Amino acid sequence: MKIGIVCYPTFGGSGVVATELGKALADNGHQVHFITYSQPARLDFFSENLFYHEVSVSNYPLFDYAPYELALASKLVDVVRFEKLDLLHVHYAIPHASAAFMAKQILATFGIQIPVVTTLHGTDITLVGKDPTYKPVVTFSINQSDGVTAVSQNLKEDTYKHFDILNEIRVIPNFIDLKRFTLKPKDHFKKAIAPQDERIIVHTSNFRKVKRTQDVVRIFEKILKEVPSKLLMVGDGPDRVYCEQLCRELNISENVRFLGKQDAVEEILSVSDLFIMPSESESFGLAALEAMACKVPVITSNTGGLPELNVNGVTGFMDNIGDIDAMAGHAIHILKDDETLMLFKENALKRAKDFDLSLILPLYEEYYKEVLDKTLVN
Numbered sequence: 001m002k003i004g005i006v007c008y009p010t011f012g013g014s015g016v017v018a019t020e021l022g023k024a025l026a027d028n029g030h031q032v033h034f035i036t037y038s039q040p041a042r043l044d045f046f047s048e049n050l051f052y053h054e055v056s057v058s059n060y061p062l063f064d065y066a067p068y069e070l071a072l073a074s075k076l077v078d079v080v081r082f083e084k085l086d087l088l089h090v091h092y093a094i095p096h097a098s099a100a101f102m103a104k105q106i107l108a109t110f111g112i113q114i115p116v117v118t119t120l121h122g123t124d125i126t127l128v129g130k131d132p133t134y135k136p137v138v139t140f141s142i143n144q145s146d147g148v149t150a151v152s153q154n155l156k157e158d159t160y161k162h163f164d165i166l167n168e169i170r171v172i173p174n175f176i177d178l179k180r181f182t183l184k185p186k187d188h189f190k191k192a193i194a195p196q197d198e199r200i201i202v203h204t205s206n207f208r209k210v211k212r213t214q215d216v217v218r219i220f221e222k223i224l225k226e227v228p229s230k231l232l233m234v235g236d237g238p239d240r241v242y243c244e245q246l247c248r249e250l251n252i253s254e255n256v257r258f259l260g261k262q263d264a265v266e267e268i269l270s271v272s273d274l275f276i277m278p279s280e281s282e283s284f285g286l287a288a289l290e291a292m293a294c295k296v297p298v299i300t301s302n303t304g305g306l307p308e309l310n311v312n313g314v315t316g317f318m319d320n321i322g323d324i325d326a327m328a329g330h331a332i333h334i335l336k337d338d339e340t341l342m343l344f345k346e347n348a349l350k351r352a353k354d355f356d357l358s359l360i361l362p363l364y365e366e367y368y369k370e371v372l373d374k375t376l377v378n
Helices: 013-027 068-083 093-108 135-144 153-162 187-193 213-224 240-249 265-269 286-293 324-335 338-355 357-377
Strands: 002-006 031-036 050-054 087-091 116-120 147-150 169-171 199-205 229-235 256-260 274-277 298-301 316-319
Touching (some): 002 013, 002 093, 013 031, 013 087, 013 116, 013 357, 031 068, 050 068, 087 357, 116 135, 153 169, 199 213, 199 265, 213 240, 213 274, 213 324, 229 265, 240 256, 265 286, 274 324, 286 298, 316 324, 324 338, 338 357
Parallel strands (some): 002 031, 031 050, 116 147, 147 169, 199 229, 229 256, 298 316
16 A cells, blocks of 8 residues: 555654554555655654655745645645555644645545545644634544544543544554563663662653643652652653752752653663653553553553553552652552562563554554545445
8 A cells, every 4th residue: 555644743642653653554565655844753764665755834924824734735635646645644633634634625626536544642632622723623624534543442432522523433552663662681771870779760751731740750759758769751841840940849859860852762761660650631651651561660640541551550550640649659569679560560561562563553454444445435
C-alpha cells in the first residue's frame, strides 16, 4: 500500500505513535509518505520506503494567523495525486481530519477517491474538541472519515459521550517497539546519577498543567524521607519553572535533575527504578508503557486509559488524581527492598509485551484493508 500519514511532528504522544507506526509500515514493505510542517522528531533514519513532504505556509501579511489547514489540504491534494496514494491516515482530529476532508472533496473533482482513517489520541477530544469553537468541526470531521480509531476504550467511550458520532470507532491501542525500548546496560550512567546506590525515579512529559508535574515533586519529597532517591525530570514546558522553584522551597534541589527534552529516553529509563505519572488526563499513557518496557514499574493516577495499561498492585499502583500521600506510600512500598522492586520490574515488562509493535501493527494493516475494501464497494 501507499499510505500518507499526517501528524504533529513533535515529541508528543500522537506524533511519536504516528512516526513509529509509519516506520514499522515501511519496514513491512509499504510505501509511507509523511506530510507535515517539519520532519517528525523520530523520523531519524533513511529507508527506501519512507518519504517526507513539507507543508509550507504562506506568511502573506493579509493573514493574522497562518492558514495551516488550507496549506495542508493543498499539500495533501498534491501528494495524493502525484504519488498515487491509496489511503490517508491522519492523527489528531484538529486540524488534520478536517484538512483531509477538504482534500478529499478536491480530489473527487479529479476523479480520485481517497479513503481517510482518523486516529483519535486524546487531547483532540478531551480538551480541544470540547471547546465550542471547534466542536462542530471535530464532530463533522470524525463522521466524514472512512475509518476512525481510538487509542483506548476509555477514549472511545469519551468520544461517544461528548460528540454526536455516527461512525464506528475501532480501538487499536498504542504500542511499543521492544527492540528499542528495552533495558540497556547503563551501569556507568546509573553510578554517575546515584553514586550511593540511591533509587532513581523518573518523570517524562511536556510539563503542562494536565500532567501535574508539581505533584511529582511533592511525591518525591515524601519518598526521599523514607528511601534515599534521585529524581530525573525529563521534558520541558510551561510548568518546568514552577517545579524548579518548588524543589528549592522543599530544599530537595540537590536530589533532582531537570534534563530537558531527550531523544534517547530509553537510556534514562534503563537506569530508573520507578516512573511517576500523576496526570489529570491520559487517553492511554504511552510514556508509562515506554517505562514498563524498560522494566520500570509505574505509579499513576487512575484516569482515562491508564487502568487499561497499569495493573494495580502488579505493574505498579494507581491512585486518585491529586492523592499525593497515597502515591508516595505506594512508591515507598515498591522501592523499600530489592525483592519487592524486582517483582514489580518483571511484572512491568511482562505487561508491556502485550503492546508489542509486532502485535499491534497487523491490526492497523487489517483495518486499512477493511476501509479500502469498503471504499471500493461504495
